[in-house]
Amino acid sequence: MTSQTQPDDKSADSTRATEMLSGAAMVIRALADEGVEYLYGYPGGAVLHIYDALFQQNKVKHVLVRHEQAATHMADAYARASGKAGVVLVTSGPGATNAVTGIATAYMDSIPMVVLTGQVMSHLIGGDAFQETDMLGISRPICKHNMSVRRPEDIPYLIKKAFHIAQTGRPGPVVLDIPKDMTMPNQTFAYHYPAEINLRSYQPKQQGHSGQIKKAVTALLAAKKPILYAGGGVIMGGASNELTELAQLLNLPVTNTLMGLGAYPADDKQFVGMLGMHGSYEANQTMHHADVILAVGARFDDRVTNNTKKFCPDATIIHIDIDPASISKTINTHIPIVGLVQPVLTDMLALLKQKKKKLDSAALELWWQQIEQWRTVHGGRYDTTAPLLKPQYVIEQLSKITKGEAYVCSDVGQHQMFAAQYYKFNKPNRWINSGGLGTMGFGLPAAMGVKLNYPDADVVCVTGEGSIQMNIQELSTCKQYGLGVKIINLNNGYLGMVKQWQDMNYESRYASSYMDSLPDFVKLAEAYGHVGIRVTTPEELQPALERAFALKDRLVFLDIHIDPKEHVYPMQVPGGAMNDMFLSKTERT
Amino acid sequence: MRHIISVLLENESGALARLVGLFAQRGYNIDSLNVAATEDPTLSRLTLVTHGNDQVIEQISKQLHKLIEVVKVSDISEAAHIERELMLVKVKASGNQREEVKRCADIFRGQIIDVTPATYTIQLVGTSDKLDAFIQALGTTPIMEVVRSGASGIARGEKTLAL
Numbered sequence: 001m002t003s004q005t006q007p008d009d010k011s012a013d014s015t016r017a018t019e020m021l022s023g024a025a026m027v028i029r030a031l032a033d034e035g036v037e038y039l040y041g042y043p044g045g046a047v048l049h050i051y052d053a054l055f056q057q058n059k060v061k062h063v064l065v066r067h068e069q070a071a072t073h074m075a076d077a078y079a080r081a082s083g084k085a086g087v088v089l090v091t092s093g094p095g096a097t098n099a100v101t102g103i104a105t106a107y108m109d110s111i112p113m114v115v116l117t118g119q120v121m122s123h124l125i126g127g128d129a130f131q132e133t134d135m136l137g138i139s140r141p142i143c144k145h146n147m148s149v150r151r152p153e154d155i156p157y158l159i160k161k162a163f164h165i166a167q168t169g170r171p172g173p174v175v176l177d178i179p180k181d182m183t184m185p186n187q188t189f190a191y192h193y194p195a196e197i198n199l200r201s202y203q204p205k206q207q208g209h210s211g212q213i214k215k216a217v218t219a220l221l222a223a224k225k226p227i228l229y230a231g232g233g234v235i236m237g238g239a240s241n242e243l244t245e246l247a248q249l250l251n252l253p254v255t256n257t258l259m260g261l262g263a264y265p266a267d268d269k270q271f272v273g274m275l276g277m278h279g280s281y282e283a284n285q286t287m288h289h290a291d292v293i294l295a296v297g298a299r300f301d302d303r304v305t306n307n308t309k310k311f312c313p314d315a316t317i318i319h320i321d322i323d324p325a326s327i328s329k330t331i332n333t334h335i336p337i338v339g340l341v342q343p344v345l346t347d348m349l350a351l352l353k354q355k356k357k358k359l360d361s362a363a364l365e366l367w368w369q370q371i372e373q374w375r376t377v378h379g380g381r382y383d384t385t386a387p388l389l390k391p392q393y394v395i396e397q398l399s400k401i402t403k404g405e406a407y408v409c410s411d412v413g414q415h416q417m418f419a420a421q422y423y424k425f426n427k428p429n430r431w432i433n434s435g436g437l438g439t440m441g442f443g444l445p446a447a448m449g450v451k452l453n454y455p456d457a458d459v460v461c462v463t464g465e466g467s468i469q470m471n472i473q474e475l476s477t478c479k480q481y482g483l484g485v486k487i488i489n490l491n492n493g494y495l496g497m498v499k500q501w502q503d504m505n506y507e508s509r510y511a512s513s514y515m516d517s518l519p520d521f522v523k524l525a526e527a528y529g530h531v532g533i534r535v536t537t538p539e540e541l542q543p544a545l546e547r548a549f550a551l552k553d554r555l556v557f558l559d560i561h562i563d564p565k566e567h568v569y570p571m572q573v574p575g576g577a578m579n580d581m582f583l584s585k586t587e588r589t
Numbered sequence: 590m591r592h593i594i595s596v597l598l599e600n601e602s603g604a605l606a607r608l609v610g611l612f613a614q615r616g617y618n619i620d621s622l623n624v625a626a627t628e629d630p631t632l633s634r635l636t637l638v639t640h641g642n643d644q645v646i647e648q649i650s651k652q653l654h655k656l657i658e659v660v661k662v663s664d665i666s667e668a669a670h671i672e673r674e675l676m677l678v679k680v681k682a683s684g685n686q687r688e689e690v691k692r693c694a695d696i697f698r699g700q701i702i703d704v705t706p707a708t709y710t711i712q713l714v715g716t717s718d719k720l721d722a723f724i725q726a727l728g729t730t731p732i733m734e735v736v737r738s739g740a741s742g743i744a745r746g747e748k749t750l751a752l
Binding site: 136137140141144145146147148165170199200201202323324325328329 | 598599603606607610614644647648651652654655657658659660752
């Protein structure tokens with residue numbers, strides 16, 4: 001109980017006269033000193049002192065959401081787009097519990113976030129006080145770390161520590177619980193924000209082991225059928241350039257996970273598409289037949305591997321990851337490299353450039369011939385001649401009109417998979433979706449978080465009529481802050497992914513997957529002060545998209561009525577290998 | 590396989606809950622656990638007995654390392670080590686049984702630390718196996734209560750788990 005409360009005394013500017021601040025003022029001041037521009041939150045009893053301190057300064061700006069979940073997704077999406085931790089402030093009890101889904105969402109995708117939760121007065125804790133909940137207990141399994149404030153003078157140190165933990169190593173959300181009596185405005189303490197923090201129990205690795213890197217390079221140079229499998233770690237690790245250089249130097253086919261889209265440019269010929277459950281035919285085939293897999297910042301998730309016992313039987317696996325626990329967790333790794341992906345890839349590149357040994361270019365040529373053949377199978381391509389509007393077509397058009405450069409924030413379901421498959425992500429940090437937790441309701445607040453921080457960029461929310469209604473109240477927040485997000489609502493009147501599984505596994509018994517009594521989304525958008533456009537035919541799509549993007553500063557809600565019968569393909573056959581796939585309603589591998 | 594995992598962790602509130610929670614969330618077993626502060630009051634030493642195959646034990650060790658307050662982790666059962674557990678057993682001891690229980694305790698080098706006309710409370714220290722064996726050896730003696738500390742362990746020789 002003693003060590004945590006000893007601030008590291010490394011002052012950035014020790015000559016300055018000591019400032020005396022209240023706990024509440026220290027919270028806000030520490031955020032300002034950390035360089036935080038926006039704080040996403042919702043006030044309530046336990047955090048009123050902090051809100052009052054916020055009101056009395058102008059460095060940190062507050063965004064008032066309509067539900068705390070949205071605050072967490074806004075902060076999360078800002079982090080995904082910028083690489084820096086997003087910050088949330090909510091009150092105790094229901095404010096904190098409403099933030100839980102957002103914290104878990106960030107945790108599953110390793111997104112840095114600092115969540116400040118109010119708490120009842122220290123002396124009331126444990127007594128079932130009004131709006132008391134054990135937020136440390138609730139959030140423990142869904143965050144990287146959590147802490148509570150015991151003495152007001154520790155606030156700057158604890159906030160620094162929260163940012164340090166959230167943003168280093170494998171990133172993740174950190175919760176700091178602040179009892180109300182730690183923020184009393186009439187009690188002041190010496191303020192001092194530590195420049196850096198060193199924790200003896202937390203020393204994340206940076207560089208990879210040079211011997212392991214040598215082994216990896218040797219294996220890659222000897223490969224006849226290699227593939228590069230890149231995940232979200234490349235995005236959050238800012239290693240997209242190094243990854244691209246490495247892939248091109250070695251002439252490797254590249255597949256990205258759902259979280260890794262944009263790590264390698266989708267338009268490049270070496271890109272074979274996303275892999276996994278709804279991955280491309282060629283990506284899954286290339287993986288399955290590979291002799292060397294270079295996995296970078298990816299975690300062999302169950303939505304990637306399919307049946308682990310049948311996973312890539314011939315492959316030597318090289319795995320670069322910052323988290324040792326991700327290595328050999330589901331799939332045994334032959335050459336593990338623990339470290340940040342960016343320095344590890346840089347070291348690999350340096351070593352490769354020194355090496356005299358050349359690639360086996362004859363073998364690679366054969367390998368590429370095989371891959372090109374898989375490409376021609378066109379597994380999972382959609383029917384372009386149908387009279388009904390196809391969701392895939394909508395995404396293709398969206399990709400074209402935004403030149404693959406928009407920030408695409410997705411909700412969860414069929415539309416998410418269509419967006420992942422058909423939007424051409426050529427840059428990292430542009431595809432923002434809840435990959436691990438699969439949180440419906442993520443898309444709109446995520447788009448808001450990005451738009452607020454990148455006001456000149458095109459920011460799109462790809463959603464469905466199910467997901468959008470999980471946080472539709474945020475249309476009001478968009479109005480308040482002038483967030484010109486474009487909402488692409490792929491409306492098929494069903495919870496599409498649920499329906500697809502019911503079609504495939506439950507003889508089309510649509511148990512609660514049909515959404516009756518849908519609102520008129522156009523009128524709804526208008527009621528919130530936005531622009532609504534309905535699209536029901538393929539011909540209407542192009543002009544509607546053009547109009548939406550021309551209205552730069554306005555939120556445009558495009559309610560696009562699509563073919564309700566469409567399924568997402570390819571789809572891996574449950575229990576099969578990587579390359580066992582349904583390619584359409586009638587074909588399978 | 591049974592493993593004895595030693596953990597050095599920051600002596601902070603919540604650290605133990607986080608560690609125990611990890612085992613519950615990820616479905617790992619805890620056969621026994623004990624924890625107390627070390628000679629440095631900012632550090633706690635925890636000994637945890639678990640079982641699982643090599644892959645599970647490797648994951649346990651890695652997941653423990655990930656906890657922010659965990660300073661060091663060692664599977665001490667991987668090398669030469671000493672293991673001790675403390676047990677207190679209260680038994681009914683009257684008539685002929687009184688002498689029998691006393692003899693049994695002596696054989697196991699236990700100590701009788703509390704006596705009433707009808708009961709003995711025996712203290713026994715040893716490996717967990719030895720404590721199990723003692724309970725077996727008590728045979729028909731009625732056991733009223735058993736309290737065990739769970740195993741503590743330390744590596745043999747020069748090897749230490751310290752800062």
